[in-house]
Amino acid sequence: MKATYLTQFIMNACSLFAVWLVLSGRYDLPHVMIGGIVACGVAWLNTRLQCSSVHHFSLGRLLIYAPWLLGRIVASSLHITKVILSPSLPIAPKMIHYQMHLKPELAIVLLGNSITLTPGTITVEVEGDHLLVHALDEASCEDLTSGRMERRMAGVFKEEASP
Amino acid sequence: MNAFFLFVLITLSLLILVYLYRVIQGPTVFDRVLGLNGMSTKAIILVVVMGTVFDRVDMFVDISTGYALLNLVGAFAVAKFLEQRGGL
Amino acid sequence: MDILAVVLIVIGLFFLTVGAIGMLRLPDVFTRSHAVSLTDSLGAFCLLMGLALYQGVGINMLKILVVLALLFLLNPVIAHATIRAAYRVGVKPKAEEHP
Numbered sequence: 001m002k003a004t005y006l007t008q009f010i011m012n013a014c015s016l017f018a019v020w021l022v023l024s025g026r027y028d029l030p031h032v033m034i035g036g037i038v039a040c041g042v043a044w045l046n047t048r049l050q051c052s053s054v055h056h057f058s059l060g061r062l063l064i065y066a067p068w069l070l071g072r073i074v075a076s077s078l079h080i081t082k083v084i085l086s087p088s089l090p091i092a093p094k095m096i097h098y099q100m101h102l103k104p105e106l107a108i109v110l111l112g113n114s115i116t117l118t119p120g121t122i123t124v125e126v127e128g129d130h131l132l133v134h135a136l137d138e139a140s141c142e143d144l145t146s147g148r149m150e151r152r153m154a155g156v157f158k159e160e161a162s163p
Numbered sequence: 164m165n166a167f168f169l170f171v172l173i174t175l176s177l178l179i180l181v182y183l184y185r186v187i188q189g190p191t192v193f194d195r196v197l198g199l200n201g202m203s204t205k206a207i208i209l210v211v212v213m214g215t216v217f218d219r220v221d222m223f224v225d226i227s228t229g230y231a232l233l234n235l236v237g238a239f240a241v242a243k244f245l246e247q248r249g250g251l
Numbered sequence: 252m253d254i255l256a257v258v259l260i261v262i263g264l265f266f267l268t269v270g271a272i273g274m275l276r277l278p279d280v281f282t283r284s285h286a287v288s289l290t291d292s293l294g295a296f297c298l299l300m301g302l303a304l305y306q307g308v309g310i311n312m313l314k315i316l317v318v319l320a321l322l323f324l325l326n327p328v329i330a331h332a333t334i335r336a337a338y339r340v341g342v343k344p345k346a347e348e349h350p
Contacts, residue, residue: 019317022310022313022314022317023225023228023314023317025221025310025314070296073292073293073296074293077266077289077292077293080273080285080286080289081266081269081289084269084272084273084276084277084286084289085269085272089276089277091277091278091282093281093282093344093345095344112327112331113324113327113328116288116327116328116330116331117288117291117292117323117326117327118288118292119285119288119289119292119293120285121285122281122284122285122288122330122331122334123327123331123334124281124331124334124335124338125335125338132338134281134284134334134344136282136285164253167257167260171260171264174264174267174268175264175267178267178268178271181271181274181275182271182274184275185274185275185283191280191337191342193280193333193334193336193337193340193342194280194283196333197280197283197284197287197330197333198274200287200326200329200330200333201270201271201274201287201290201291204287204290204291204295204322204326205267207295207318207322208267208295208298208299211299211302211315211318212298212302215302215305215306220306220311220314220315221310221311221314224311224314224315224317224318225314227318228317228318228321231318231321231322231325232321232325234325234329235325235328235329238329238332238333239329239332241333242332242333242335242336243332243336245336245340246335246336246339246340249340249341
């Protein structure tokens, strides 16, 4: 328990310090020192608030997931563009009740975020492992209903999603 | 190149006017909130483009970051208020 | 590099315009949110990517990428909060239920 707290603290402090370095843009000693102190202080205040599922998570797999998500965003954006610009406006909105098999809270948050980020689908309600998704038409929600997006997300968290 | 960025700025302002129509016209209050959200996204992009025009991106990016965070807090406040009160 | 940046910016402007047209044409709140998310994701991505490429490799590029990451993380959260409030208050979507 002590070790996970320490690793979480160090991860938080390092990411906050990286954001400080990018946003401040000055690299003389006083600025960097102030940044380090502030990052450690904020990380010390915030570490106990985090959920405990961080250690399943691997950044490298997220870097594999991100380009795939970007590809899906481009594909569904082109689809939605075609729908909006066509004169007859062929929309068939539907509400989908989707049962998830993901356990970690962070995975559920990232999955909901990905669904909303993809044009054509938006997360309306989350209750436990039950998602309510609004989709613009049949083609745009195909990725979710076939379970492909959830399998990818389970891959990020090194877990098996039983179909 | 500056003329091109001026064109981008003018187009973004016209798009903001379209969203303003939705904010004024929108049937429900959630249409207005959604329109304001879209407007603030455009404003964030507009500030970054303006920074490119003035060649001071490092300063303008900080402004747009603050704008994005304020937008988040404001949208949360409005959504929470409407949810608890049950519409307007 | 500049030509690639200009092409990306024009593509981004195109998607922003499509999002605005969708905001005008689509019938209710739930469908309009799709137009907003189209604008927010691909339009903002292409435009800010173009601006970052125009800046060239350096601290300015990193800063613009930070704004882009912030938009990608925060905009879905805002859209979800608004739509959830609309759903809970009782704005009914014109949609068929699907298990």
